Amino acid sequence: MTYLERVLFATRYDLSSYAPVELEGAIVGYVHLELAEVLADLPEVFQITESGLSFQDSLADYESRTRAFDSILPSLRDAGFVRAAVHEQFEVARTLGGRPLMAVDRSAVEAFGIISAGFHLNGAVGDRMWIARRSWDKPMFPGELDNMVAGGWPRGIGFMDNVVKECAEEANIPVDLARTARPVGVMTYVMEVNGGLRRHAMYLMDLEVPPDFQPEAVDGEVDSFELMSIKEVDRLVRETCEFKYNSAVAVIDHLIRTGRITPEEPGYVDIVRGMHSPLNVMPSSMSIL
Numbered sequence: 001m002t003y004l005e006r007v008l009f010a011t012r013y014d015l016s017s018y019a020p021v022e023l024e025g026a027i028v029g030y031v032h033l034e035l036a037e038v039l040a041d042l043p044e045v046f047q048i049t050e051s052g053l054s055f056q057d058s059l060a061d062y063e064s065r066t067r068a069f070d071s072i073l074p075s076l077r078d079a080g081f082v083r084a085a086v087h088e089q090f091e092v093a094r095t096l097g098g099r100p101l102m103a104v105d106r107s108a109v110e111a112f113g114i115i116s117a118g119f120h121l122n123g124a125v126g127d128r129m130w131i132a133r134r135s136w137d138k139p140m141f142p143g144e145l146d147n148m149v150a151g152g153w154p155r156g157i158g159f160m161d162n163v164v165k166e167c168a169e170e171a172n173i174p175v176d177l178a179r180t181a182r183p184v185g186v187m188t189y190v191m192e193v194n195g196g197l198r199r200h201a202m203y204l205m206d207l208e209v210p211p212d213f214q215p216e217a218v219d220g221e222v223d224s225f226e227l228m229s230i231k232e233v234d235r236l237v238r239e240t241c242e243f244k245y246n247s248a249v250a251v252i253d254h255l256i257r258t259g260r261i262t263p264e265e266p267g268y269v270d271i272v273r274g275m276h277s278p279l280n281v282m283p284s285s286m287s288i289l
Contacts, residue, residue: 004274008274019051032197073107076111083111088154089156096115096201120247122205130209135220171218187246
């Protein structure tokens with residue numbers, strides 16, 4: 001598998017099967033047409049528009065929208081449209097970093113095509129990198145290789161505080177060390193996943209790890225850690241499917257930034273461009289009626 005194929009894997013979607021969801025006159029999400037038909041029968045929350053769905057005008061503020069949305073999630077879970085509750089809220093906005101309009105449980109983010117954000121952290125020791133093996137009990141991508149630490153960025157916590165929290169929970173990284181992690185960029189991508197649309201921003205972090213530090217799996221998210229040479233990490237990304245799809249791209253970004261992937265690499269420009277897909281995708285004209 002080439003670097004470009006890895007990047008393109010995370011940019012696969014077809015909006016012809018989705019209806020846009022509007023709030024305050026702007027698109028904030030997308031739902032599969034099967035789910036759109038169900039939502040059209042929930043007039044207390046949604047109304048039908050020419051192009052798709054919109055939240056009811058009577059839901060005029062952040063709290064009322066959040067409560068109304070929460071009230072319909074149990075039935076959507078029972079019907080198989082939304083996965084089990086995470087009890088962690090993400091905010092809904094028109095654009096990445098835009099004004100929050102409401103909040104939803106993380107479990108509904110992809111089913112409703114809502115823009116979300118998180119981070120992936122590469123832990124390096126010179127020319128080696130700590131790689132996590134995801135728990136075999138995880139419902140998504142069990143046993144696959146991952147960056148040293150990764151996590152979503154939920155409502156109610158600052159970015160760096162969230163990084164520190166996840167570092168402690170996933171790898172037992174001390175606070176003082178975690179706070180030396182450096183933001184180095186962001187990857188944005190849109191892809192179809194399990195009947196939903198993932199519009200995601202992945203903030204990228206680098207952490208220089210002392211040679212005598214050994215990460216430890218704490219909260220069950222990680223099965224084990226292994227310190228690998230960058231050359232071996234590169235090989236696994238290029239030649240195998242062992243890495244979780246977006247974690248592989250975080251590694252590719254690191255390889256580009258450190259000069260290990262150069263402009264001589266076939267498809268170099270497309271690789272870089274593919275890691276920065278627009279999150280505000282535009283639907284074709286459609287109607288769910």
